[in-house]
Amino acid sequence: MIKVDNLSYSFPQKDLYNKISFTLEDGQHCAFIGTSGSGKSTLIDIIMDPERYMFDGKLEMDPNCRIGYVSQFSQLEKTKETTVFEYIGEEFIKLQNEITSICTEMETSSDIDTLLEKYQQALDAFEAIGGDDFESNINKKLNLANLIKLKDLMISELSGGEFKLIQVIKEMLNSPDLMIMDEPDVFLDFENLNSLRNLINSHKGMMLIITHNRYLLNHCFNKIIHLENKELQEFDGRYIDYNFSLLQTKIELQELAAEDDKEIERNEILVKKLRHIATNDSNTAKGRALRRRVKIQERLEERRIKTPFVDIKQPNIRLSTFNKIEETIALKVNDYSVAFNEMLLENVNFEIKSTDKVALIGSNGTGKTTLLREIFKNNRDSIEINNEVEVAYLSQVQGEILNESNTILEEFFHAGFETSGDIKSYISNYGFEEEVLEQKIGSLSGGEKNILQLAKVSASKANMLLLDEPTSHLDTYSQIALEKAIENYKGAILMISHDYYSIVNCMDYVLIIEDKTIRKMSMRKFRKMIYANHFDKDYLEIEEKKKSVETKIALALKDTDFELAKILSEELEELIKLL
Template identity: 80%
Template structure:
């Protein structure tokens, strides 16, 4: 289906790929992963429109390959008054009308030959998208996505998550040979995410999907392409097995790297001794010995273990609070109501203590973001913020909290940093090196912008963090770093999230929106609810045990205890079998 061979590509300010190669075969469902800003979306753009890009290397795509595409940025057009059926069936309806029109024209025209040719072309296009079975296939897909009652609903009435699923269905039903999707899971609620999983797994053609969603990664793909440090690695198999192979490689390579380093250090001592001796004894043989030893050192340095896929860039997120509140109430919401065309929320009551970490969950379009914004604005009679509390807000709309015309550097002068060196040193911990901090924020990837928001929040030392989908666009390594930061934070957090891994790993309890109000739910009940809809029994507990063993392996590697790391990796392998 696709063959990429030794492809290299650069922006003026950044090298993206260095001689990367991979293949995608007919019927494979491939997850495309890598750290934020590594160039995943750009590579998809090159595949879809290679003529626009000046790249080196070879790119082969089957000549008859039809590509379907779902963008991460496509927005619902609230002004377009068409139904779900009319939106999904746009191409089908157009061809059907064209065929009918040609048939009508043939009844009175004398130019039958040209009309027959047009008729055949339209009929071929109709067959190509499965026109005979289009309506029944559409109904099957809508049922699979739990949207069977939405066929006659105006598109403008859909939630953002529902519209994303409708886009996926529309592209799938045209029968593409290759389906390309760029983070189709962003902002989907739990039920819609499950529907997306069903749609992906039901698709018979090839797929190339950028995703950082751990649920989809673990349940949908049989091939992994990993882009990291300008290089690419492909793996035939499940994501969970790929992660395990990465960890095993890390254990082996770090052991070899330490042996290499020790040998290089020993050789350095010999070179120093030979240099000292050659200053006292000037015989030619001394110089030859020194030169020979230097060449050995150069060979040792050249062969030193390089492991781009185990040396993964992970931000060091660190939320800090002045922590002057002690144990008190940070936020109180009493008899809160909000309505637009319809009532969204009514009679909402809850409070947050100064160290509570709480997830706000509910279906798309139920008012979660509206409530979070109202709390941040703090000008509503039903919302009371402790006067000592300093708040920070992470927005889904990244341009709301970041000035996209600023450079990364300029943005942090506005936060209170005084010098370039101070900003550069701070941002290095978040994965922003010198080539990035002088870029315009608007040129960054979605994941980089979210990490930038997290860096700004951390620098502000707030006591109450209001986080609206903070894991969206983040790669899995950054998601794990965020979870660690939340666990270590001493302030209060109210977080909108559809990522049940982050909720289970970090939150004290859940506030769930149901029937236009909010009720408190314990983590135990939340787990049971998630199991019922998404997982086999004990899945998340096994996931947490897996994470705990992985953490122990990382600590063993820090202590260079490779024997313990190998024993733990065997324990990890047994847990993976349960998943």
């Protein structure tokens, strides 16, 4: 068991945790969620290497606890000259060779006792990680992830998504007591995401996984820990049930807050009356009555309902455009081809209208990012962009658009803002407080960098956006805010995405890369394809109904119609049972 008790930790610029506590037990698969920049990755670092950090509170875990770790920033080792099988089995092969070497040495050595001790230590280590069946276990995991075809390939030949899954398999097969993964789903295509789901669900040990992926959250976890506004709460159960529990709490607390607001308003009227009387009448009794009423008002303000898990900051993403052009062809691609070591795309043709919102999908490594970059550069005869179209680009490689050595202030001065006041006012909508404006962009979380990219894209007021995996690293609240912004945007969007929800929620149609070409697919056909490959029957229809009811609840709460919100929450509960 891992136990965190009343842990507090601060950076020089901000406090991260205020007396947070939780436990992890054997067999639990725990999703670690929370808004971008709330300190999830730092908490994982503390668990993995507590000696590096000066924190208050207690962290209790076995000193011999073996931790497997997959980073969100792991890079494909292009120069690594080893096969996939050898890479996964590295620890097993090393111990196997050590055992063989000791046995060979025993044949000629006179110091048998020392060698026997070494032999037993190596054998114990080999057995502790399930060494007897390691070849069979590697094959099973590769089959489960639908990657057996990669077994004899060199590591350098893999796509980034394939390598991420190979890393997950390698760490799992070393039989850690605790498996930690930091956003392992980022940039995985549909097939690889499904493979990750299978790997997570097949693992028998304790897991702690930072993820914002709604597909994984709904299908992989039996415990949730949620870090928000320096506080943490834990929930034993599914993410979908946790979300429903949060919504019910929100309805109850907003109802109480509405009553508090009425009482505060009534009291404010009395305070104003008494203040008016006191200024025109020197009667000390009137002054005392005013002071008493002011104290009552202060107490009411203090007890006003506040909760870190209901008042979650959602960025106000607005994708603006200077000039909305009449419906016309914004982008035309004619006979476009691109190759590196081999042909990626050949004689591709498509066009996008000035108001189309289009998802570009395809497996990892099929040329999606290359195409988007070349459209942005616009220096090939096969790519035509309408003269009235202004293009902005969001990259999955965040350092391509953001200068990570800049502060946020410097970045937005370079983007054309004239005063720090303008920047402060603009960037506050995206959830960045004044104290972080002097912070280097390189020190921000992955999610914060993507939000910053979105702010920069929006500030350009372009009427065509090229978005490469814009939901990557974003927390679920920011993902939903981005979907709303895309829906309200008046220009054209071409978006690379592997997020089912974002595509279904806000795209008009799909361009799918298959067999080195691109074909157009209606949303109806796309949904049908997704059902067939990834979901149980009717799953997305139920999700759609669920989203619709949640929207109605949000509107009811906005109108302070708490009775309607409660009735709708019962309807929502029935839909959740179907999922």
